[in-house]
Amino acid sequence: MADSETSGAPASSHRLYSETPYDERGNFHYVGDLYQPSETLGVIAERITRHLAVHFPDAKLAVRTETFAGGRKVTAEILDMADDLSGRDAANSVIVAVRDQMERFGATDANPLQDYFAASFYAEVKIGGAYWAALAARRGPRNPVEAKLSLAAFRKRLRVGDAMRLVDAPAGHRALGTTRTVTAVRSKDLIFEGRSYLDFPRASAFACDGRLVRIAIGRDHDPDAHLLYEWLPQTG
Structure with a gap:
């Protein structure tokens, strides 16, 4: 059989x-x-x-x-x-x-x-x-961001005193919803007030439309995982 x-x-x-x-x-x-x-x-x-x-x-x-x-x-x-x-x-x-x-x-x-x-x-x-x-x-990707500004250009324009508000992130992210001020911009990362830092990703994992910044942090079980920031340049 x-x-x-x-x-x-x-x-x-x-x-x-x-x-x-x-x-x-x-x-x-x-x-x-x-x-x-x-x-x-x-x-x-x-x-x-x-x-x-x-x-x-x-x-x-x-x-x-x-x-x-x-x-x-x-x-x-x-x-x-x-x-x-x-x-x-x-x-x-x-x-x-x-x-x-x-x-x-x-x-x-x-x-x-x-x-x-x-x-x-x-x-x-x-x-x-x-x-x-x-x-x-x-x-399809969540929170798509049009890549108008390259990572290199963003790094040059980012200034001490600018603020970054984390508007979306994987569930449980401790900084979700918070706005933090940039205290230093270095070649590989930026420093926030409170001595926390954010590593700059590879260029392929970065997208910025001039206001929103999307940083891909995907892994096997969640390849679309990302951090979505609102960039708030200082005024005056």
Whole structure:
């Protein structure tokens, strides 16, 4: 009989890994309906790759393997998916769903009360940096600023006594909403009153329209993260 990853058949009614309970003594036993004993790790990965492509047709995933002293591991990295995984619950739900499909190719015996775990392979699901970049591209940048003034020109025009008001930043930023006066402008940073400082970014991460200053500080899980300042030159 053909496996579901090649036949395109619907998912098996076999109990999934995440639905399998521990017994009253802490024992956990799971054998996936697509498990084949003595299968090489490379073959397992190939079968999982085909299966995930069928089961998650709107997702882009990369499957890789690893062998180490404690056993074998198959990792599925989510590179793109239509779902918004920025919320913890949404991310966890997708991670569990993908891992459940991977575990159908394996077998596990465990008892955490006895510090015992044995599996045909370890299954791991990650949300890759490529996913967050793709999500940001679909959303479009927040607070776009037209780049009328280069970083070099801004640095030359910025003066001691000018003020910078932080109008937007990643959630929890302690300076959000505050206005601070510039006390020094150096080659690599500027100093605010209170002895705090702001590093000048790379030119590609900077945009200024003469009033608003946008500094990109993106990272894997939030590639559109940025600081948005209102530049308030001193008058008189």
